[in-house]
Amino acid sequence: MSRLFLTTAIDYANAKPxxxxxxxxxxxxxxxxxxxxxGQEVRFLxxxxxxxxxxxxxxxxAGKSPQEFVDGICTQFSxxxxxxxxxxxDFLRTxxxxxxxxxxxxxxxxxxxxxxxxxxFKGFYSVRAEQFLTEKERQSDGSWPEIFxxxxxxxxxxxxxxxxxxxxxxxxxxxxxxxLIFPEFRAKELLGALEKPLPDLCISRPKSRLAWGIPLPFxxxxxxxxxxxxxxxxxxxxGSGEGKLSDWxxxxxxxxxxxxxxxxxxxxPCMLKALGLPMxxxxxxxxxxxxxxxxxxxxxxxxxDPEELAxxxxxxxxxxxxxxxxxxxxxxxxxxxxLAARRKGxxxxxxxxxxxxxxxxxxxxxxxxxxxxxxxxxxxxxFRDTVLHALRKWDELMKSYQIHLALGELWKAVQAANQLIExxxxxKLAKDPDKAGELDATLGDAAAxxxxxxxxxxxxxxxxxxxxxxxxxxxGRPGPRQRSWPSWPTEQAGRSLGAITxxxxxxxxxxxxxx
Ligand code: MSP
Numbered sequence: 001m002s003r004l005f006l007t008t009a010i011d012y013a014n015a016k017p018x019x020x021x022x023x024x025x026x027x028x029x030x031x032x033x034x035x036x037x038x039g040q041e042v043r044f045l046x047x048x049x050x051x052x053x054x055x056x057x058x059x060x061x062a063g064k065s066p067q068e069f070v071d072g073i074c075t076q077f078s079x080x081x082x083x084x085x086x087x088x089x090d091f092l093r094t095x096x097x098x099x100x101x102x103x104x105x106x107x108x109x110x111x112x113x114x115x116x117x118x119x120x121f122k123g124f125y126s127v128r129a130e131q132f133l134t135e136k137e138r139q140s141d142g143s144w145p146e147i148f149x150x151x152x153x154x155x156x157x158x159x160x161x162x163x164x165x166x167x168x169x170x171x172x173x174x175x176x177x178x179x180l181i182f183p184e185f186r187a188k189e190l191l192g193a194l195e196k197p198l199p200d201l202c203i204s205r206p207k208s209r210l211a212w213g214i215p216l217p218f219x220x221x222x223x224x225x226x227x228x229x230x231x232x233x234x235x236x237x238x239g240s241g242e243g244k245l246s247d248w249x250x251x252x253x254x255x256x257x258x259x260x261x262x263x264x265x266x267x268x269p270c271m272l273k274a275l276g277l278p279m280x281x282x283x284x285x286x287x288x289x290x291x292x293x294x295x296x297x298x299x300x301x302x303x304x305d306p307e308e309l310a311x312x313x314x315x316x317x318x319x320x321x322x323x324x325x326x327x328x329x330x331x332x333x334x335x336x337x338x339l340a341a342r343r344k345g346x347x348x349x350x351x352x353x354x355x356x357x358x359x360x361x362x363x364x365x366x367x368x369x370x371x372x373x374x375x376x377x378x379x380x381x382x383f384r385d386t387v388l389h390a391l392r393k394w395d396e397l398m399k400s401y402q403i404h405l406a407l408g409e410l411w412k413a414v415q416a417a418n419q420l421i422e423x424x425x426x427x428k429l430a431k432d433p434d435k436a437g438e439l440d441a442t443l444g445d446a447a448a449x450x451x452x453x454x455x456x457x458x459x460x461x462x463x464x465x466x467x468x469x470x471x472x473x474x475x476g477r478p479g480p481r482q483r484s485w486p487s488w489p490t491e492q493a494g495r496s497l498g499a500i501t502x503x504x505x506x507x508x509x510x511x512x513x514x515x
Pocket of ligand 1: 009011024
């Protein structure tokens with residue numbers, strides 16, 4: 001059985017989760033569920049990035065100790081993952097002992113090897129923001145923006161990780177294996193960044209300036225730079241999750257486009273190389289959600305609260321919307337009306353209704369037992385071909401990370417089943433005893449198509465799929481595919497349906513609109 005180690009970025013524990021965080025975790029959860037369905041053994045790791053300046057500052061503003069503060073944020077994230085059915089096998093917090101121990105060991109090893117050396121850091125420091133500024137932040141007239149207050153030039157003793165020596169090696173690696181990064185245009189972006197000489201990476205901060213971090217084992221006056229600490233979560237959480245270097249396994253890392261260069265595209269491969277560990281398997285880089293084409297930002301009030309959306313539309317409608325709307329790797333604009341429309345159309349009307357009408361007709365005409373189909377007629381054959389074709393396409397597209405298109409293919413099966421019912425009109429067939437075979441075929445085929453679709457779409461809408469399968473009398477929960485997949489299910493015949501209830505009930509506002 002092949003194994004997949006799948007990770008998300010670990011979110012900064014400095015504010016509550018937003019749409020971007022929710023999308024990434026839903027995406028990774030779906031990939032994990034899909035991989036399990038295709039027979040892979042999966043370890044799915046997620047977590048929180050709890051150290052660093054931002055957290056220390058937010059805690060200060062909230063009048064809490066950093067630990068107390070991150071504990072509160074952690075509850076908010078965990079609650080959201082519970083609501084959204086994001087179910088990692090392990091949830092790592094960088095303040096956990098297992099992680100601090102691993103980071104200490106890594107620092108020690110790299111220091112011993114001569115990959116971490118002492119040096120001086122010189123730069124412009126904002127006293128108000130308590131951070132070093134970069135040239136990017138400087139205004140065109142050479143001054144610094146107002147928000148930074150007084151800016152002074154500062155020299156600090158620090159420790160540096162030797163990045164520069166890996167530049168050539170890394171460039172060659174990405175050139176030879178662009179598939180290490182999805183989508184491939186991101187590999188080009190990374191190669192572009194690798195044209196400029198790489199400076200060594202400053203991986204420590206004096207405690208006097210930043211207390212909230214993992215202490216350097218060889219210098220008690222310094223703590224570890226938050227990115228160096230955060231990236232190592234992937235090693236702590238690998239394998240047994242006990243924080244052993246030897247447990248590392250090449251991961252597929254799901255990340256947003258803002259943290260490819262330099263963190264995951266440069267620092268991380270160089271860290272793995274210096275540690276003598278195998279390279280990651282892939283960086284799966286997703287795009288950014290915007291709203292009204294603008295950045296999601298607390299300061300402008302342009303935020304989208306995933307918890308509220310899940311409460312209003314249901315977790316599965318939220319999951320479906322974000323995965324159907326965004327082409328993985330590209331940006332997308334959030335639109336609540338589009339979410340409501342997809343829920344009402346594709347989910348309630350197309351999928352929900354299909355189960356409702358198929359189930360109620362099986363109830364009415366076949367005493368609630370799924371009819372067997374003795375000899376499929378040409379209509380039946382053609383319908384089955386359409387459904388199986390859609391499933392194969394779905395599979396292919398999911399495996400190439402085109403989830404939005406994959407869902408479109410799966411819905412072709414749903415639409416075909418609705419059309420089959422329209423075309424064969426079981427309510428007419430039921431009046432003619434000579435048409436009993438046709439009636440069986442229609443209802444049996446529709447139920448089988450539903451089962452096939454629900455078993456697959458369970459990775460996207462797990463709660464609905466399970467509820468639907470129970471209504472279809474499916475024994476057990478959705479598990480890995482059978483060897484013969486995709487093939488037409490025959491074991492359905494004679495199975496009793498459960499109680500048929502709407503998968504996506506009308507929302508209050510729809511009821512109001514109906515009057
Ligand atoms: N803590 C670092 C990651 C360390 S990983 C070793 C971090 N945290 S973050 O909270 O700022 O972002 C977490 C993830 O959310 C990142 O992958 C980031 O790209 C993603 N997103 C943040 N805003 C986003 C959108 N507006 N849209 C989609 N994803 C976004 O970076």
